[in-house]
Amino acid sequence: MTTNALLLANLGSPDSPHVPDVKRYLNQFLMDPYVVDLPWPLRRLLVSLVLIKRPAASAEAYESIWWDDGSPLIVLSRRLQEAVRPLWRHGPVELCMRYGEPSVESVLKRLASQGIREVTYAPLYPQFADSTTTTAIVEARRVIEAHQLPLTLKILPPFYDRPEYQAALAASVEPYLEEPYDHLLLSFHGLPERHIRKLVKDRSHDLRAPDSSKVTAKALAVCYRSQCQRTAELVARRLGIPDGKWSVSFQSRLGKDKWIEPYTEARLDELAKAGVKRLLVMCPAFVADCIETLEEIGDRGREQFIEAGGRELVLIPCVNDNPAWAQALVELCEEVAELPPQPIEQPRMPA
Ligand SMILES: C=CC1=C(C)c2cc3[nH]c(cc4nc(cc5[nH]c(cc1n2)c(C)c5CCC(=O)O)C(CCC(=O)O)=C4C)c(C)c3C=C
Numbered sequence: 001m002t003t004n005a006l007l008l009a010n011l012g013s014p015d016s017p018h019v020p021d022v023k024r025y026l027n028q029f030l031m032d033p034y035v036v037d038l039p040w041p042l043r044r045l046l047v048s049l050v051l052i053k054r055p056a057a058s059a060e061a062y063e064s065i066w067w068d069d070g071s072p073l074i075v076l077s078r079r080l081q082e083a084v085r086p087l088w089r090h091g092p093v094e095l096c097m098r099y100g101e102p103s104v105e106s107v108l109k110r111l112a113s114q115g116i117r118e119v120t121y122a123p124l125y126p127q128f129a130d131s132t133t134t135t136a137i138v139e140a141r142r143v144i145e146a147h148q149l150p151l152t153l154k155i156l157p158p159f160y161d162r163p164e165y166q167a168a169l170a171a172s173v174e175p176y177l178e179e180p181y182d183h184l185l186l187s188f189h190g191l192p193e194r195h196i197r198k199l200v201k202d203r204s205h206d207l208r209a210p211d212s213s214k215v216t217a218k219a220l221a222v223c224y225r226s227q228c229q230r231t232a233e234l235v236a237r238r239l240g241i242p243d244g245k246w247s248v249s250f251q252s253r254l255g256k257d258k259w260i261e262p263y264t265e266a267r268l269d270e271l272a273k274a275g276v277k278r279l280l281v282m283c284p285a286f287v288a289d290c291i292e293t294l295e296e297i298g299d300r301g302r303e304q305f306i307e308a309g310g311r312e313l314v315l316i317p318c319v320n321d322n323p324a325w326a327q328a329l330v331e332l333c334e335e336v337a338e339l340p341p342q343p344i345e346q347p348r349m350p351a
């Protein structure tokens with residue numbers, strides 16, 4: 001194999017937890033047509049309205065979780081990069097972020113200038129969504145085309161059901177099951193239902209389905225909610241958690257649209273009211289802890305659960321830089337790197 005760089009791509013964070021940086025980051029993020037999928041004038045209007053109050057609220061949330069060496073998402077992604085480096089035998093291992101720094105553009109340009117010609121590109125999202133996977137791929141292709149970079153991309157597909165990932169995920173949860181607990185909640189990042197309806201052609205596809213067993217392969221390939229449900233079923237089965245002792249929910253709703261359900265906020269109340277005292281929560285839409293896990297679940301969610309009558313909420317860390325996850329990621333990426341170059345598909349256009 002020729003020199004093949006591994007490029008890990010995650011979502012990104014603001015440069016600092018201060019309002020101007022958070023506002024710039026939110027503007028870049030929310031103006032992405034794969035995230036807020038409205039025609040430009042409407043998107044601009046809606047995002048401008050969100051940018052009146054949200055930057056201050058988000059800045060306060062970022063401030064509360066920020067580490068000495070930066071945003072947890074970035075620091076943990078860097079640590080993963082370091083853990084992967086000695087395992088990847090084919091070339092350099094780099095890290096980029098879809099929003100903020102280090103940008104996809106700066107890293108791809110640097111790789112090309114170093115003489116790299118092949119890049120294994122790994123969007124670090126276990127489940128597929130246009131607002132994460134597609135936009136990460138479209139941005140890399142845009143950069144290559146705009147700067148005429150002599151790079152071939154080999155892309156890691158979503159890996160929610162891959163045994164390598166599932167084993168690493170389950171191993172990260174196992175120690176938390178040793179003490180008695182009442183329930184395990186798997187809280188995934190939410191998504192407007194519309195994002196899924198656009199992709200699933202089958203009108204009878206059920207966006208409320210309590211399990212993934214009846215979902216067709218075609219729908220599963222593009223339905224984020226079904227992939228989340230399948231992720232949870234596989235990990236619960238692997239860990240031997242009985243049905244009824246685990247459930248799925250979706251967090252981080254923004255705006256007034258209908259997002260996929262059940263909402264995590266509602267589930268936290270329901271579980272406390274149903275007598276759950278010691279609740280474990282894991283967040284398998286994320287491979288690195290971030291504002292969504294540490295602040296939304298670890299701080300606000302915990303407070304809400306206890307106010308509703310629960311006793312303890314234990315937030316299980318993401319796979320982060322666990323050696324088993326670094327090894328699994330390398331195995332998944334090696335498989336992709338060994339494939340012949342993929343034909344360039346036309347990316348699906350937003351909105
Ligand atoms: C329309 C809004 C949003 C969609 C759709 C969305 C999808 C989505 N996001 C992630 C992963 C992450 N999101 C993070 C933060 C975050 N997400 C949104 C909005 C949407 N996300 C906002 C406004 C924010 C910023 C924080 C806030 O103000 O609440 C993060 C963490 C970033 C960090 O710096 O820590 C991640 C990771 C997924 C997986 C997803 C769809 C599947």
Ligand SMILES: [Fe+2]
Nearest residue numbers: 011189252292
């Ligand atoms: Fe998000």
Ligand SMILES: [Fe+2]
Nearest residue numbers: 252291292296
């Ligand atoms: Fe959030």
